[in-house]
Amino acid sequence: MDVINDMQTIPLKTAIAVGCTAVAIVFALYFWFLKSYGSDDSGQRNYLPPVPEVPGLPLLGNLLQLKEKKPYMTFTKWAEMYGPIYSIRTGATSMVVVSSSDIAKEVLVTKFPSISTRKLSNALKVLTADKTMVAMSDYNDYHKTVKRHILTAILGPNAQKKHRVHRDTMMDNVSNELHTFFKNYPDQEVNLRKIFQSELFGLAMKQTMGKDLESIYVKDLETTMKRDEIFQVLVVDPMMGAIEVDWRDFFPYLKWVPNKSFENKIHQMYTRREAVMKALIQEHKKRIASGENLNSYIDYLVSEAQTLTDKEVLMTLWEPIIESSDTTMVTTEWAMYELAKNPKIQDRLYAEIKSVCGSDKITEENLCQLSYLSAVFQETLRRHCPVPIIPLRYVHENTDLGGYHVPAGTEVAINIYGCNMEKKVWENPEEWNPERFLNQNESMDLYKTMAFGGGKRMCAGSLQAMLISCIGIGRLVQEFEWRLKDEAEEDVSTLGLTTQKLHPLLAVIKPRK
């Protein structure tokens, strides 16, 4: 009663004032809502909320929480807390991180027209000669031209048929080296990477430059480089350089501040690579002058790609060398590590190969009958995806993803590792279990794990990677038993741009009878 009486005593003026304030607040909230969700820069209306944010610090954003150079594990942990799509801030830049296959497909396919460009780190700008590569260019005419060249002369199905002889030689060499190793050191563990990587580099050089040279004189550096040094300069250094962090990437408004140690390091990698590539191109000219045509990528480019500048030719030739030499080795090494750790799965794979190939060597023609081998390959790509985060995409016009508004100027990171660890898609995702790829009538489906990306920018080398890795795993298991030493510990740490095993696989091998 008292309350009612008190209310009745509120003067009219006060009541009107309170009423007006309430109306003002409602209007303010309405306008704030419209501003936040209501319209994009093009004036188009949409009522989508912004992407959920991972809390960070003023100015620095989430920088201090990102300790690794390729933070796919942290991104995956955050996905469990903040959902399959969230946004982070690295200094002045905002980035949306996607860790779900469905939203990843939106980025790669349906919303591709709004997300088809790339914003490169300072290291990548230098190392890719400002996007002069198929994989790092924007989706434009240059991209389409060089992609056509690489597919026609190296990576497409017809070109892969032409280069078959190099793959067969490579596998024979790997096999011979392993047999020799066993003969000389029957009780010691073999380092598969050392043998496989070197042979893979040889294959990359033959496909691209026509020859796998033991050494070359590099005029610009006034030195003769042995094959190991060539590999270091063309593959190892740029792989490490690609993930070098320049703090100015996060604070572009400070780009005028010098960062000499970073600049010198990356510039040195660039000039050494350029010098070696120039020497290789020079060597090719001598070969052509002597009337020798080896039907390789350089032979094709010289006659068919006359619109490219010298710098573009150099980068176009270097690209398949670095791309062929790493990811396929990474996949094969992880597969052999898992097979050595899981003898029952290895036995089942051996039994399949024996039933299909008998006592003949496994060949590429057998692959369509080897569904368990395909499952081993797929599961390795899922559990140890060689490219855990797709090279960053850049949103160049307002769009939406996963039901959220994403403004122009945002970077998008697709965390493939996180997509392949999604609990609602994969049962016990931490477990390496090839069985999950059987009985799905899609054993040769290269795209289920999204390890090769998707849409218009999907990996151009997936066929080559599959052929080399599957035949590699198949022959290694057909010819040897692989075991880890009993004391070997679970080891899933990685190194470099891709997911190269931090510690190379060391396994005890025994030739099968």
Ligand code: HEM
């Ligand atoms: C298991 C091995 C491999 C994996 C997991 C892999 C993965 C990928 C991924 C994730 C992309 C990026 C797709 C995107 O941006 O959406 C890509 C692009 C590309 N990859 Fe691979 N890759 C592998 C092997 C190779 C090989 C052996 C080559 C060539 C020798 C190659 C050549 C390329 C090229 C040229 C692109 C750029 C395609 C484009 O932008 O249109 N890849 N790869």
